[in-house]
Amino acid sequence: MQNQQEVNRLKDIVQNLLDEAKQQGATAAEAGLSQENGLSVSVRLGDVETIEHHCSQGLGITVYFGQRKGSASTTDLSVESIKETVSAACSIARYTSEDEYAGLPEKALLATSFPDLDVNHPWAITADEAIALAIECEDAARHYDAEITNSEGASVNTHQGIHVLGNSLGFLHGSLSTRHSLSCSVLAQRGESMQRDYWYTVARNANNLEAAVEVGQKAAQRTLRRLEGRSLSTRQCPVLYSAEIASGLLSSFIGAISGGNLYRKSSFLLDALDTQVFPGFVHIHEQPHLIGASGSSAYDSEGVATHTRDLVTDGILRSYVLGTYSARKLGLHSTGNAGGVRNLTIDPGVLDFDGLLKQMDTGLLVTELMGQGVNILTGDYSRGAAGFWVEKGQIQYPVEEITIAGNLKDMLRNIVAVGNDVDYRGNVRTGSILVERMSIAGQ
Amino acid sequence: MKILNLAKQAILVPAGIQDADIEKIMARLLTSSVDAADIYFQSSHSESWVMEGGIIKEGSHSIEQGAGVRAVSGEKTGFAYSDRIELPVLLEAANNVRAIGRQGQEAQIGLIHAANTVQYYPVANPLKSLGEQQKIDLLRQVDTQTRKLDHRIEEVIISLSGVHETILVANQDGSLAGDIRPLVRMNVSVIVVENGRREQGSMGGGGRSDYNYFVELNRGLEYGREAVRQALVNLEAQEAPAGNMTVVLGSGWPGILLHEAIGHGLEGDFNRKGTSAFSGRVGERVASDLCTVVDDGTIPGRRGSLSIDDEGTPTENTVLIENGILKGYMQDKLNARLMGVKSTGNGRRESYASLPMPRMTNTYMLAGKYNPEEIIKSVKKGLYAKNFAGGQVDITSGKFVFSASEAYLIEDGKITRPVKGATLIGNGPDVLTKVSMVGTDLELDSGVGSCGKEGQSVPVGVGQPTLKIDGITVGGTSV
Numbered sequence A: 001m002q003n004q005q006e007v008n009r010l011k012d013i014v015q016n017l018l019d020e021a022k023q024q025g026a027t028a029a030e031a032g033l034s035q036e037n038g039l040s041v042s043v044r045l046g047d048v049e050t051i052e053h054h055c056s057q058g059l060g061i062t063v064y065f066g067q068r069k070g071s072a073s074t075t076d077l078s079v080e081s082i083k084e085t086v087s088a089a090c091s092i093a094r095y096t097s098e099d100e101y102a103g104l105p106e107k108a109l110l111a112t113s114f115p116d117l118d119v120n121h122p123w124a125i126t127a128d129e130a131i132a133l134a135i136e137c138e139d140a141a142r143h144y145d146a147e148i149t150n151s152e153g154a155s156v157n158t159h160q161g162i163h164v165l166g167n168s169l170g171f172l173h174g175s176l177s178t179r180h181s182l183s184c185s186v187l188a189q190r191g192e193s194m195q196r197d198y199w200y201t202v203a204r205n206a207n208n209l210e211a212a213v214e215v216g217q218k219a220a221q222r223t224l225r226r227l228e229g230r231s232l233s234t235r236q237c238p239v240l241y242s243a244e245i246a247s248g249l250l251s252s253f254i255g256a257i258s259g260g261n262l263y264r265k266s267s268f269l270l271d272a273l274d275t276q277v278f279p280g281f282v283h284i285h286e287q288p289h290l291i292g293a294s295g296s297s298a299y300d301s302e303g304v305a306t307h308t309r310d311l312v313t314d315g316i317l318r319s320y321v322l323g324t325y326s327a328r329k330l331g332l333h334s335t336g337n338a339g340g341v342r343n344l345t346i347d348p349g350v351l352d353f354d355g356l357l358k359q360m361d362t363g364l365l366v367t368e369l370m371g372q373g374v375n376i377l378t379g380d381y382s383r384g385a386a387g388f389w390v391e392k393g394q395i396q397y398p399v400e401e402i403t404i405a406g407n408l409k410d411m412l413r414n415i416v417a418v419g420n421d422v423d424y425r426g427n428v429r430t431g432s433i434l435v436e437r438m439s440i441a442g443q
Numbered sequence B: 001m002k003i004l005n006l007a008k009q010a011i012l013v014p015a016g017i018q019d020a021d022i023e024k025i026m027a028r029l030l031t032s033s034v035d036a037a038d039i040y041f042q043s044s045h046s047e048s049w050v051m052e053g054g055i056i057k058e059g060s061h062s063i064e065q066g067a068g069v070r071a072v073s074g075e076k077t078g079f080a081y082s083d084r085i086e087l088p089v090l091l092e093a094a095n096n097v098r099a100i101g102r103q104g105q106e107a108q109i110g111l112i113h114a115a116n117t118v119q120y121y122p123v124a125n126p127l128k129s130l131g132e133q134q135k136i137d138l139l140r141q142v143d144t145q146t147r148k149l150d151h152r153i154e155e156v157i158i159s160l161s162g163v164h165e166t167i168l169v170a171n172q173d174g175s176l177a178g179d180i181r182p183l184v185r186m187n188v189s190v191i192v193v194e195n196g197r198r199e200q201g202s203m204g205g206g207g208r209s210d211y212n213y214f215v216e217l218n219r220g221l222e223y224g225r226e227a228v229r230q231a232l233v234n235l236e237a238q239e240a241p242a243g244n245m246t247v248v249l250g251s252g253w254p255g256i257l258l259h260e261a262i263g264h265g266l267e268g269d270f271n272r273k274g275t276s277a278f279s280g281r282v283g284e285r286v287a288s289d290l291c292t293v294v295d296d297g298t299i300p301g302r303r304g305s306l307s308i309d310d311e312g313t314p315t316e317n318t319v320l321i322e323n324g325i326l327k328g329y330m331q332d333k334l335n336a337r338l339m340g341v342k343s344t345g346n347g348r349r350e351s352y353a354s355l356p357m358p359r360m361t362n363t364y365m366l367a368g369k370y371n372p373e374e375i376i377k378s379v380k381k382g383l384y385a386k387n388f389a390g391g392q393v394d395i396t397s398g399k400f401v402f403s404a405s406e407a408y409l410i411e412d413g414k415i416t417r418p419v420k421g422a423t424l425i426g427n428g429p430d431v432l433t434k435v436s437m438v439g440t441d442l443e444l445d446s447g448v449g450s451c452g453k454e455g456q457s458v459p460v461g462v463g464q465p466t467l468k469i470d471g472i473t474v475g476g477t478s479v
């Protein structure tokens, strides 16, 4: 297989890097290399807008001289460049400090088995076929309704990457993965009100993408329903995070239990291990070995084996999210989370989306969040929002130009329900999440 | 030596690429009937150092280089790039992208060196402006001095980074232009703790200069002092109010209001496509007559400045809004051609691996006539937002947000107590119509801005004098 030959060629380069590091006096080293190829096409108003051919590569190395560390990276994979990159890393290590926590992972934690997670499915699509698919998608959106008046276009992307990771403890592995997506964004106009929204589908295997027409229609529906949005008066009320943005809430939670923020004491969840962080019905786990999922991998970015595990059971925090360095700083062991969590899942509840609206009765459905107003140190949360006002379980009218605010600590504890309308597209899988009460600021 | 020759020496000579090779690649691109084509070469050396927990914890060095080849026909663009600057690879890339145009005549082009343009920054490599030991000493000095400022300081994290980037861009008319761009940045963030309450503060700066910038005027130490001051203010801060109120924005970095609320909406691509809330509004009033806003890539040494943009066009001082009237958009070549205007030198790209588009440089509002104290004094009840974290905008609906990192209540014309966690949300096309006072104290930010658009990040600058806005929604928790 040609791909496997290429993986082997890149593994040889990584091994050369590691050997070169040893040659130059490093006591330990870790190196990574990635190569990506892809095609992106975008169409707008029924015609081609861009055709982009992607082809990139890069390698990086971290060397250790005892407890001192230095890193370097380059996009040039030539033999001379490898030598220079290693010596750049080594020369940096002469100036960094001794850090007793620095170093490679414990050898016993490194991955030794590499199950096929079914994440590599190249898509044999030509530029012309991709254009046709994108046009089909955009057409479905543009012709959905007369109020769809303009378009930002539709695009088809396909990428294949080879990632090789090695270290001087003998770990050396290469993996192939693919990622394909189709997205569409259109504008709608009614009187003075102009709105834009989008929809996308993404998968490891192109067969699992939503149909082009479906993506286009969803983009159109999502855009149309925002027309003539208004602000709300300032108030407190329940807030329902729709599934596609609820993942952001969980990502903030993950940020707060991540090693880097914990050892720096910049988290609102310091010393929260084994305490109640969510209500008792909440269970959150990580499933890095899910077949064909977006976050699936047998090892983390340091080569440490990943494991299926619980982070939260019965609302109680059971584990932090740690890489090697932060684990050592905290006197713990890596949880295989260098580079983040993989396929994080919150157990869905029994209610579907309509059921959640009914349970909320009167409140705000949020479908879009804007800005960076999340402070992981204090938990203070204040973000721009758009969505819909809901009364008696029924959507009344679109809402925009408001903010929603609270403190994450309270918000997580005051989750009332998690829906079964799970959005499986991303690395964080959740249904819609209903929070009991937040502050809304508006007109 | 001319910049162009230095740039050729840095990129083409090591790769063994001659002028004749560029002519060959261009000729290949032009075998299709295209309206425009360019070849963009880039070589970038960067480094960063991090001090944390009182030790030099991390250092890294990075080399990135490659070339991107583009052909444009009407509104269609073909694009390919490679990390390998080699003739056969680039000819292959040209083959791939020329398919965007109709089959046409074989073209001949002769490379002409672009005329010298004004340089707004030095060409010397900032990475070499201090020895390694001097960089370490600078970090240690800032760390030690900062830690001494207050007993409530628990942690100090300092980062220092530098980039030395060289670009060359060849256009279909045969012109070849080059630029050498230094960029340095330093940041100090601190965590303070008092009675179990923990808060942070952060301050940084930089520009198209070298590391001596942080030594001069003790700027590094000043960042530390300012980070500590902000963190201590946050220790006192209480819940922010929620609702619509009068807001006074401080000078300098709060200029991200302009960047988010109107800047993005005035980029040429959105306006050509009619997707911006500002589309088709040139000549109309979009701000109170106190407001004049420009995008100026020509300010020496600023983070957002460029001598030429990434399409080889010299940057300008472009008037966007004059006395409240919308004057024009920011353009790259493609959108300028399609809209029948000329490029304003705003064609920028993150790297050779991405397509250029209209982007801001340094966007700011000119000074007005009021004393900043007078402005505060005129507010009965409101918010004084002195500093901000980031922001975001939806250019179609015009809604934008930005988050205050330091804010105070104004009560009876006086700044009273600090509040935390306030996000401001407004509507781009009307927020500036509510500007009722503009201060004399125009200030540009300290050189920390990065702007993201369609996944591409570029360094930018912002600025403004103290401003009063009559009515904007403040999203606190205190209802």
Ligand SMILES: [Zn+2]
Pocket: B259, B264, B450, B451, B452, B453
């Ligand atoms: Zn921006």
